[in-house]
Amino acid sequence: MNVILHPRYITDEQGKKMSVVLSVEEYEALMEEVEDLALVAERRNEETSPHEDVEARLKADGLL
Known part of the structure; x- marks a missing residue:
């Protein structure tokens, strides 16, 4: 999100x-x-996870 300010x-x-x-x-x-x-x-x-692992977890949880 870009915040546009008008101070x-x-x-x-x-x-x-x-x-x-x-x-x-x-x-x-x-x-x-x-x-x-x-x-x-x-x-x-924090450690990162490969995209494929995150995608597989989301699919297993029914979120994707």
């Missing part, structure tokens, strides 16, 4: 960006992306 900035008197405002929809999509990335990072050292 609005709150600035101080000098125009320095201090805060960001996102719609709830954008915020929730962004948080979902963060959660997905966290899962990928947690699992990066």
